[in-house]
Amino acid sequence: MPTVGAGTQEIRIRIGGEHRVFYVVKFAEGIYVLHAFEKKSQRTSPRDLELGRLRYQEMLRHRREE
Secondary structure, three states: OOOOOOOEEEEEEEEEOEEEEEEEEEEEEEEEEEEEEEEOOOOHHHHHHHHHHHHHHHHHHHHHHH
């Protein structure tokens, strides 16, 4: 999902509705789950994409500080 951040992937879950999980796996120390939500329309909402982008940026800042 390049709209969220480089290396971000998406899991799509269809159980009792549509659910999505944005995550990043490209770092050796672990998997970073950025955002999980229930999708209520055909398109991913701008709010969910923005939240994923913000958390991606926070994750990068946190990694630089360590």
